[in-house]
Amino acid sequence: MSIAPTPPSKLLLRALAGETLPVPPIWMMRQAGRYLPEYRATRAKAGDFLSLCYNPDLAAEVTLQPIRRYGFDASILFADILLVPQALGLDLWFVTGEGPRLSPVTEKGGVAALKPADAIHEHLAPVYETVKILARELPSETTLIGFAGAPWTVATYMIAGRGTPDQGPAHALKDENRPEFEALIERITQATIEYLSAQVAAGAEVVKLFDSWAGSLRGDDLDRYSIAPMARITRELKARHPGLPVIAFPRGAGERFADAARAIGADCIAIDDAVSPEWAAEHVQPIACVQGNLASRHMVTGGQALIDETRRIRDAFSKGPHVFNLGHGITPDADPENVALMIETLREAR
């Protein structure tokens, strides 16, 4: 007699498995962050942002804070996409009020001077320890999401050494030295597979790939440097961890979110708020679960507009699998009361 696999009971896992739920699960990008006073207090205790990322007890503590305060259905590991470049050998630091700085890969002997992908684990061991603590301490109904940056987005920081408005330096390397650019994408792809696989081994139940700058890739470049690497990472992770749900976020893909959904093979496509929920319900949701897409500014402005937009998104996606989220991360100037209002509105009886 064959025994059917037990269906998942956590709401997020059910939505990712394709189930249409009366109320979608909800979590929020950057849910552990500066808009919360308890986050700011723990960060001060750690000293700075990177020390917080590499302190398993404190990183687990800030991951749990929004779960305690709001009862989100999912918890995202507290870390940063730029820990991988650091594990590959680049220097990384954060300038207060400005953002990340790295020693650009092009100025340090190029890709040849980076560490091999399987040499990242010692540096990243504290992150795996954070995952282990969370797997133990999260409430039984809360899903633990691990994450990494997608290769293109990580490459843009490794090439420029900082965030850039148009990812100009990365586009320049792609156009001027394509073999070097492609070698970099390849090294990050391999490192990302290793990193996420180790997060899953430590207890992450879902993984998410953040391609925050996918929108600056046009035409074939989007296929080759955003979609294809994410498809390969997804395939390899699912081969190593059968049944592992994957969320992919090719931010800024616009109408190409539908191609991305078809080609990546992820269980869920996260969308930003530049596309309408009605469009995404028609063109993306038939292919995969959709995550999104309330504009983050509603967490600052609140009021009736927040209520109306939350209902509009919930209703637009009500006929298929949906995970409610923002279109991008919550900003430091957000009001914690507005987060509570969003959750209350989402979960109200219709």
Ligand SMILES: Cc1c2[nH]c(c1CCC(=O)O)Cc1[nH]c(c(CCC(=O)O)c1C)Cc1[nH]c(c(CCC(=O)O)c1C)Cc1[nH]c(c(C)c1CCC(=O)O)C2
């Ligand atoms: C591009 C990118 C980065 N990091 C990340 C991305 C992709 C998603 C996106 O587009 O926002 C992803 C990220 N960064 C962080 C998380 C933790 C999980 C979460 O709560 O979502 C995740 C998933 C913590 C963080 N990462 C960062 C903070 C703020 C740091 C602080 O406390 O000072 C947090 C909570 C810093 C960071 N980290 C990065 C930048 C550009 C900055 C500076 C900008 C800023 O200050 O908001 C790189």
